[in-house]
Each structure stands twice: as C-alpha cells, then as structure tokens.
Amino acid sequence: xxxxxxxxxxxxxxxxxxxxxxxxxxxxxxxxxxxxxxxxxxxxxxxxxxxxxxxxxxxxxxxxxxxxxxxxxxxxxxxxxxxxxxxxxxxxxxxxxxxxxxxxxxxxxxxxxxxxxxxxxxxxxxxxxxxxxxxxxxxxxxxxxxxxxxxxxxxxxxxxxxxxxxxxxxxxxxxxxxxxxxxxxxxxxxxxxxxxxxxxxxxxxxxxxxxxxxxxxxxxxxxxxxxxxxxxxxxx
Ligand code: ADP
Ligand code: MG
Numbered sequence: 224x225x226x227x228x229x230x231x232x233x234x235x236x237x238x239x240x241x242x243x244x245x246x247x248x249x250x251x252x253x254x255x256x257x258x259x260x261x262x263x264x265x266x267x268x269x270x271x272x273x274x275x276x277x278x279x280x281x282x283x284x285x286x287x288x289x290x291x292x293x294x295x296x297x298x299x300x301x302x303x304x305x306x307x308x309x310x311x312x313x314x315x316x317x318x319x320x321x322x323x324x325x326x327x328x329x330x331x332x333x334x335x336x337x338x339x340x341x342x343x344x345x346x347x348x349x350x351x352x353x354x355x356x357x358x359x360x361x362x363x364x365x366x367x368x369x370x371x372x373x374x375x376x377x378x379x380x381x382x383x384x385x386x387x388x389x390x391x392x393x394x395x396x397x398x399x400x401x402x403x404x405x406x407x408x409x410x411x412x413x414x415x416x417x418x419x420x421x422x423x424x425x426x427x428x429x430x431x432x433x434x435x436x437x438x439x440x441x442x443x444x445x446x447x448x449x450x451x452x453x454x455x456x457x458x459x
Pocket of ligand 1: 267268269270271272275292293294295296297298299300
C-alpha cells in the first residue's frame with residue numbers, strides 16, 4: 224500500500240486546526256483520509272447527522288468527547304471515524320498491535336458496530352476483531368493479539384485481560400465506550416472500571432450514551448480527560 228506522506232501531513236494540519244464551531248454538513252468537508260471517504264461513499268453516507276456534525280470535529284481534533292443522543296441518531300460513525308482516522312494518521316500497522324478498543328454492552332451491539340467498521344473501513348489495511356464470548360476462548364486468545372481494533376463486550380474483554388498472558392493493551396490510542404448508560408444498567412460498572420485500570424492513561428476516550436444519568440457522569444469522570452460535552456436534544 225502506497226504511503227502518502229503528503230496526505231498524512233495535510234490531514235494532521237487540518238485536524239489540528241479544526242475549531243469547535245466548524246460548520247460542516249457533509250463527511251467530505253471533514254479532514255478525512257481518502258480511504259475513509261471512499262468507504263463512507265460506498266456505504267451511502269454523505270451528509271452528517273447532528274451528533275456527527277457536533278462530535279466529529281472535536282474527536283478528530285484529538286479531544287475526549289462525552290456524547291449524548293438518542294438511539295438511531297448515528298452515534299456509531301461519530302466514534303468509528305475518529306478511531307480509524309487516528310490510527311491511519313499515526314501509520315498504524317500490524318506490528319503496532321492494539322490501537323483502538325470499543326466496548327459495547329451486548330454481543331448484538333458489538334456485532335452491529337463491527338459490521339459498520341467493516342463497511343466504512345473496507346479500504347484500510349487495519350485488522351479488526353470481535354471479542355464477545357460465546358465462542359471458543361482459545362481461538363480468541365490466538366487471534367486477539369493480531370488485531371489493531373477490537374470490538375468487545377465488557378465481561379469477555381476483562382476475561383482476556385486476566386487470562387490471556389499475551390494480551391497487550393500498552394499501545395492503545397483510542398478507547399470508545401458505547402451505550403455507556405446500558406453498560407452500567409447491565410451491572411458492568413466494576414468490570415469497566417477494572418478494564419480502564421488496565422489501559423494506558425495517555426489515550427483518547429470517546430464515551431457515548433443515549434441518556435446522561437449520574438452514573439454515566441461518574442464513569443465519565445473516571446475515564447475521560449477534560450471532555451467536550453455534546454448532546455442532541457429532541458426538537459418538539
Ligand atoms: P445510534 O448508535 O445513535 O443508535 P446508529 O449509529 O446505529 O445510531 O445509526 C442509526 C442508523 O442511521 C443506521 O442505520 C445508520 O446506518 C444510519 N446512519 C447513521 N449516520 C448516517 C448518515 N450520516 N447518513 C445516513 N444514514 C446514517
Ligand atoms: Mg449505537
């Protein structure tokens with residue numbers, strides 16, 4: 224794969240100069256790699272939803288984001304795009320190991336996120352895997368270290384942290400907590416806290432939730448650093 228130094232430098236500069244009130248409406252107005260733009264186009268994603276318009280410039284700029292918007296508002300792309308782009312701009316390769324981690328409350332949600340990642344990331348050479356349990360632990364243990372991006376459920380991820388000696392998160396760049404309210408409602412608070420304890424402090428964290436409960440705010444305090452708050456309210 225041809226490495227486009229000029230494109231990477233230009234993306235880096237444009238991402239650094241993104242401002243909070245940047246008024247973009249379409250994905251192709253954002254500083255995104257050609258590979259991601261092609262993936263989005265092929266999946267018929269052209270105009271951004273409101274949560275994407277608000278969260279993407281902040282996340283591409285490198286900040287932590289706490290995002291709240293109801294189900295169906297397009298939160299998945301609001302975190303997958305920055306995750307892919309950060310690894311791409313840092314020239315992430317097979318050898319660099321785990322760079323992006325997404326935690327979702329259920330297997331079904333993890334699978335859905337994985338499918339979106341496969342669609343929009345199809346032109347990238349990053350490897351990605353699901354860690355959701357229900358399958359042979361040993362098979363996962365053999366594969367888990369070859370992945371640049373993992374989409375996980377909390378219990379299974381912590382199991383690997385405890386039991387898979389070779390599992391290494393030291394290089395992690397981006398952590399995503401999706402549906403944080405549901406993760407907590409399902410009783411995963413301690414599990415998620417233990418996971419976060421195992422991750423490098425120097426990272427970007429994106430936390431998305433349908434609602435902003437007090438327990439979500441507590442988790443945000445533990446996992447995010449100077450977060451930008453973005454929320455989309457329903458119009459009446
Ligand atoms: P949420 O996570 O907020 O519940 P999703 O990310 O699952 O929402 O997106 C909900 C639906 O909207 C999905 O079918 C997705 O393909 C679609 N969608 C998301 N963003 C866009 C967009 N920018 N343009 C068109 N459809 C979109
Ligand atoms: Mg979602």
